[in-house]
Amino acid sequence: GVTDYVSNGKQALVLTGGHELLTQITGAGxxxxxxxxxxxxxxxxxxxxxxxxxxxxxxxxxxxxxxMETKDGPGMFKTRLFDGVYHVTTKWNVLHLDLERKQ
Structure with missing residues (x-):
């Protein structure tokens, strides 16, 4: 969806972003x-x-x-979502991120 909530039981995060079409396809979760x-x-x-x-x-x-083009529907969104994941992870170079919190 557009708003997601994440918690570890002690901390909670509210994350915004995404698109409402995520709620209209199977497999997004x-x-x-x-x-x-x-x-x-x-x-x-x-x-x-x-x-x-x-x-x-x-x-x-x-x-x-x-x-998406104006003629496209949720099925094409799902197909394009795979490309979107590819582009995001390639842009971020996720494998080389330093994800550990500095204390």
Missing amino acids: CMTTTLCACCAAVTKDPLLAAALGIVIMGQAAELAAGF
């Missing part, structure tokens, strides 16, 4: 969970991993919506 799991593989902070996975999905959804 599964894709988001997979992105969160990928982020968890590179950080020890589960809250940070969840937040980053959701932010990546939100930005990918915004890109996918921008790729």
Whole structure:
């Protein structure tokens, strides 16, 4: 969706972004969970991993919506969402991010 809430039981985050078409396709939640799991593989902070996975999905959804043409519907949005994830993660170079919080 456009607003997501993430909590570890002690802290809570409100994340904005994404696109309303995420609510009209199947698999968006599964894709988001997979992105969160990928982020968890590179950080020890589960809250940070969840937040980053959701932010990546939100930005990918915004890109996918921008790729849409007026004739397109939710099916094309889902197809373009895969490209959006590719573009976001390539731009961010996610594998080389320093995700650990400095204390």
